[in-house]
Amino acid sequence: MAPLVNQQDLEFLLNDVFSAEALTKFPRYADYDQEAFTSVLDTARRIAETHFLPHNAKADAHEPQFDGAKVTTIPEVKTAWQHYADSGLLSARHGYDEGGMQLPALISMACNAYFMAANPATAAYPFLTSAAANVIHAFGSEAQKQRFLEPMFSGRFAGTMALTEPDVGSSLGDLTTKAVAHGDGSYRLKGQKMYISGGDQDITENIVHLVLARIEGAPTGVKGISMFIVPKLLVDEQGNCTSENDVKLAGLLHKMGYRGTTSTVLSFGEQDACVGYLVGEAGKGLSYMFKMMNEARVGVGLGAAMIGYRGYLESLAYAKDRPQGRSIANRDPASKPVAIIQHADVKRMLLQQKAYVEGSLALCLLAARLVDEHEAGDNADSGILLDLLTPVVKSYPSFYGPRANDLAIQVLGGAGYIREYPVEQCFRDNRLNPIHEGTHGIQGLDLLGRKLWQHEGKGLKLLLERIQITLHAAAKAPELQEVVALYQSALKPFMTTTVELGQALLGNKAEGTLANASVYLDIMGKYVVGWLWIEMVEKALLNAEHLSQEFVQGKLQAARYFMRWELPEAELHLKRLQAADDTFMATEPEWL
Amino acid sequence: MAPLVNQQDLEFLLNDVFSAEALTKFPRYADYDQEAFTSVLDTARRIAETHFLPHNAKADAHEPQFDGAKVTTIPEVKTAWQHYADSGLLSARHGYDEGGMQLPALISMACNAYFMAANPATAAYPFLTSAAANVIHAFGSEAQKQRFLEPMFSGRFAGTMALTEPDVGSSLGDLTTKAVAHGDGSYRLKGQKMYISGGDQDITENIVHLVLARIEGAPTGVKGISMFIVPKLLVDEQGNCTSENDVKLAGLLHKMGYRGTTSTVLSFGEQDACVGYLVGEAGKGLSYMFKMMNEARVGVGLGAAMIGYRGYLESLAYAKDRPQGRSIANRDPASKPVAIIQHADVKRMLLQQKAYVEGSLALCLLAARLVDEHEAGDNADSGILLDLLTPVVKSYPSFYGPRANDLAIQVLGGAGYIREYPVEQCFRDNRLNPIHEGTHGIQGLDLLGRKLWQHEGKGLKLLLERIQITLHAAAKAPELQEVVALYQSALKPFMTTTVELGQALLGNKAEGTLANASVYLDIMGKYVVGWLWIEMVEKALLNAEHLSQEFVQGKLQAARYFMRWELPEAELHLKRLQAADDTFMATEPEWL
Structure with a gap:
């Protein structure tokens, strides 16, 4: 088994290219030093290796099942979630005052890289939860934060983003899910959402859906879209789950890759009793969602980069180990075969992968560095540059990561396309990335x-x-x-x-x-x-x-x-x- | 459901580009006319649509199972095989005197195109059988032909080619399977072969393996390789299966695509009792195999072309049907969405697919046309050109067919990567083609x-x-x-x-x-x-x-x-x- 990432490369990127230690000059990160960063990274790598990697193939072969009433995932996913939550990484980037680790985006991104390489499908649950929590953190009311944020940070509740509808796809301005004010400050929602990752599961006590819907009488198009918190189970003021909300799992979708992550069709308000809470102001739902979306897009880029990276390292290890054929000049059939990495065409396929995946990882870490400069360093320019680069950070790894995985299969030959070797799954997993969170188009x-x-x-x-x-x-x-x-x-x-x-x-x-x-x-x-x-x-x-x-x-x-x-x-x-x-x-x- | 192939395109290629009717000027094809060709093609299309297409997804979802003793495939595969065999297509290219249809390669290739588009995994069984039969036809003794060829042409026996060994891969000169003369004209084989497609199944009464092995004392390298007929069940002179030969299924390999075709690891001679019959002369095994291999390579090209073609037509149908978004110039959110085929980027992805897959099909039909000119027309030049083009016919569709399938997924967006739509399977099926029967390298x-x-x-x-x-x-x-x-x-x-x-x-x-x-x-x-x-x-x-x-x-x-x-x-x-x-x-x- 190859390592999840070339450790020398990751350390080089963090220290020599993106000067992680320089971040400690920002007051927000002043408590950290290089050693402390290393310690966090070691913890992340250990959890990824111990609790995410071992069931990566198993979760792919045994995808979540829905019996009409309940979803079942293999138990290893819940264990992995628990270890991730216990490490504090769900609120890694939040302030000490909120129970967070106040970790720079750069280090957080590097931690995530291990999980994406180890098991992107299981990693999706905590990553989506962090992203949803960040939206509530940024735009939710104090009461909403109190009720939903703490259990999300601690791992009791997971989070999702529920945008897409069956007839609407990416054309969000056309979405039709309705919200009606109930008189008590809450709303009742009605509509169907599709391709909702983690939309149901048996891992956490509760799930917090961030749902885009249109309040009765709102204008057509994107200006009429608002965001709602819609919990799977209703939650009282003490944070206890009380009864089921009117959110029904209509079915699971069966994906080519990321099979361990449920992809769901959700029906909201079939009984006209789906309770939702407006986040922030009415009509601003899409702009709030874009905070989450931009984060998710960079996350997709990282996933694509790391699945590509893993495929590269696996095919590299195979190529060094596998004897086959001889050099062009050697015509003696009795001579010993050489490792296939000696063949120029294999070197081509490995070098090309290296260029794609190490370049992609550098790109994702650049994006994280810009987040730090912008937020902790209060540098507006870095925010502007990040904004410009976000579509590239999403797309470049999503396009070339799968290309790398394609080459990894080719390096392995017949062993590449059978599920007995890991690069086959990498190729399938990575095929989702050029689509979800916004296609290349x-x-x-x-x-x-x-x-x-x-x-x-x-x-x-x-x-x-x-x-x-x-x-x-x-x-x-x-x-x-x-x-x-x-x-x-x-x-x-x-x-x-x-x-x-x-x-x-x-x-x-x-x-x-x-x-x-x-x-x-x-x-x-x-x-x-x-x-x-x-x-x-x-x-x-x-x-x-x-x-x-x-x-x-x-x-x-x-x-x-x-x-x-x-x-x-x-x-x-x-x-x-x-x-x-x-x-x-x-x-x-x-x-x- | 989109059609298997654009009928106008196929007819145009056959009639206007490759002048099918002109083939009837060759004495061998003189009995045919355009109408007779059409009738054969209609039969092939009908069988493909009725008996191959309907279980394409099912055979993918329910791949062959091996319980340690016996392989089980879904029953539809056997039914499809039976209909294919009954149609006479297994010996389509052979002479009337041998019970064949004496069909031109061009028309035979066009028939195969339907099957490859409908269900490449099930089609692999008859295609491999035809290819193996052709080798025995060309190089086998009269006795071997009598015993094995007739049951292969009639569909009682299937055929395979067993080249690759676990430690050897494509470097055939290094293969180590041994053959020892038994004194009665037969040999005893010992060794292991891997990635043998159709190496075991429950579809036919018997399986005829063409095995490459090294006769005791033979020189190292490719010059020491001979070819043997190794039946799964021994066959008496009346053509009845008598007892089991010493050929053991060591296990199935689990592929990304073509899942309906078994991919096997076979052990020959674990009990030192594996009977094999030398084909032709000792030491000429590789050159015989290349007859089959060249045919198989063109077949891989066709498979890649048609899986790509099917994906193109499916994504085209989806793009014409799916409303989403508006033209760039239209800023009215209340206006109706347009079909996505109106978007320039979707047109790009469709036009690109069209260029790849229609070009690939034309290339495969050109190869078939050259076979006809060479064999029936006795034109040596056409044989030389075919020889030159064979690596291209294998590789171009294998490279660009999967690219087309990748684009087909992208056209469908989220629907593209879920197994509820057909393009997902096309993408996986096609990923084998750049590897089997010889990689691009x-x-x-x-x-x-x-x-x-x-x-x-x-x-x-x-x-x-x-x-x-x-x-x-x-x-x-x-x-x-x-x-x-x-x-x-x-x-x-x-x-x-x-x-x-x-x-x-x-x-x-x-x-x-x-x-x-x-x-x-x-x-x-x-x-x-x-x-x-x-x-x-x-x-x-x-x-x-x-x-x-x-x-x-x-x-x-x-x-x-x-x-x-x-x-x-x-x-x-x-x-x-x-x-x-x-x-x-x-x-x-x-x-x-």
Whole structure:
């Protein structure tokens, strides 16, 4: 069994690339030091290895069952939940005054990386709970916090987000779940929600659903959407669960991957008795949900990165261990076969995986670093940059993580596609990530249609500044000349084309420009991750004395691969966008 | 439920592109006419729709079980087998004198296309049986034919190919299964084989394994390999099954897809009593197996193409039916949502699928057409071209078919990754195809290291001649100017680089050149399929009067997509090969 993550890589990213220790200069994190961070990470890794990893395949093979009355999950999931909850990680990022660990986002993200690599399906329960709790924390009333937040932080209650409806999908403005004021401050909800992860389970005493619904008489579209707390069991003021709320599990959905996480269809108010509590102001539901959603999107990116990472390490271990074939030059059939990692094509598939997954992990940790700078460091610019990058952090790992898993299978050959080896499950698990929490198409529209131009394009300016700093530093290293030159020459068309696309969006070419939005999303991902690869090598060379030589060379080779093989694809795409390629727009549905 | 294949497309390919009727000029096919072909195709489609499609998902959900003594498959598989056998398709290609249908390969391939789209896992049993029977037909003794061939053609016995061993994988020269002469003309075999598809089942009375083994004292390497017929049950001279042979099922492997096909580990000779019969001459086993293997490789290509095709049609039907969202320009939330096929990004994902799967089907039918020209038409050139193209026919659909299935899932969004919809299974089924019967890596080495240079490079010359004929004809159509110009300008670097690679292989750069063989394989696939796209549009324009206008426009738009988006990727790869990119070769295993 390969390790969950390359420990040297994770430590390098935290310490040498994202300067974890520097975070302790922020007053909020002043109590921490490097040792304390390490101790938290060790705890997370130990729980992931001991209580999440061992049942990863079992939870996949024995997915949750629904007998019409009750959902049953394998008992290991509850045990894992309990250990996670006991560690305090459910409220890791919250303040000491709230019983939290006041942990930086960067360290919290690194902890989550272990769980995502070990068992993404079981990890989904605590991660969704943390995200839902954060919304109540940010927008709920004091009474709501008292009643729901403490039991969520302690692990008694789990949380979900209930947005999607069967006929509506991602077009949230069309959702029809209704809420009627009951006169006592509460509401009665009626409607159906679908694809609700963790929407029912037998792990926790209660489940807190955050439901988007439309208050009677609210306007159509997104402005009429409000958010409600809808507990599975009603809760009295002392926090005790009293009786069942009118929330019914209509059925489970059977997924390709993440099988251990229930995916549910929920009926609210079949008996007209579904009690819900309005969160914050009416009509602001979607903006509240986006706090959770943005966090969830980064979480999806991390999941995709780590499932990809696990597949990489498993296929790497296999390739080093498996003898088969001989070198091209060796024609002696009596000679001993070599390990398949000696074959150039296997090296290709491993190097490509490395470039994708280590780049993706770096991207997710960058997002966490920006959260810290923004929140604890009170740096507005970091918040703007994070906003710009969120669709990329969601999408790049979701696109290239599965590609990595595909290559991992290919490295193993026949062993790759049988369930007797772990990479098969990685491939299935990761296939959900390009879809849930917003498809590439949606992320592309968000990026090209909105995020790039917010704050007068400041996000992009900030990104380019950071890139220039990296290029400037990297230019000093002779080993990096080729890498820097390739990136630098590719950067110009990226900038000019982006500006041109912005102008086209203002004119009457908006529709044609946005038609290629998901292509632009892919381009942006390659430039951002390409930058991070240069940043990584530059820091690896700088810190070479405490890193292994192989590690430094590996980073350098992956960066070379990225600039020679990945970036040119982005340049090719840019040419198409610059030429306003209309192949897809001009395709009539009847032609298909 | 979408159709298995676009009927207009299949008929167009058979009639307008590959001139099925012209085959009736060959004496062997003189009894056929267009109507007779249609009648055979209708029968195949009806059996596929009635007896294969309905249990496709069920056989996936209820995979074969092994209780330690016996394998159980769901009963529908046996029924499907029986209907297939009764139709005569098991010996479709064989002569009337042998009870066959004397059907052209082109029509046989088109029949198979229905089965592969309907249920690739169940279709594997008859397809493997036909392939094994063909080997016995070609190389077996008269006595062997009498004893084994008739029951295989009639459906009493199934067939398998047993090559791979646990410690050997694709490196067949290292296989260790032993055969000892028994004195009575038969042999006793001993060894273990793995990943044997259909290696055990409860569908047929008996199973005929074609086993590669090494006769005691044979040289090491591939020259010491012989082929043996090893029946599961021993068969007397009257063709009756008498007693069990010493072939034991050690276990089933649990695959990601094709779950309905058993994948087995077989132990031969645990009791030292495994009877086998030498096929043909000793030491020629591998060359015999390659007859079957080449056929199986084209079959894998077809399977990949048709699983991709089915996913395309399913996602197309969903996209036309599913309302969600509005056009970019429409900001009125009260307006009705449009079908998602109206969104440019969905059109992109559908057009891309169309380009991959219709191109892949055309490629497989081309291979069949070459078989007919070669065998019935006695045209040696066609055989040489088929030989060159076989790795491409195996690999292009295996690479791009799964890509199409990935896009099909993406079109469906959340519905795409749940087993309640069919595209999820397509994606899993298709993931086997880039591996079994030789990975891309192996196909790449076969193409660049061998096939290109056989017969003094005649295969490539023949290919280029055909391409030039197409380009010449297409240049007359004004609609095709852009498409032809793009292809033409891309063709030059393909030719020059290929020649350069050939020279490099002769010198001391062989290892470095072959290091990028799988990249070259991808390039070649794009050029060949790109050519077929031009051929298709040219023929569609020519036959526009009996085709729907939408069909012709669709072909044209897919060809435009191919030249604008796919071919440039191949040109980019060519530049890397021309520059002798050594990124992968130069990567040290320790860096990974």
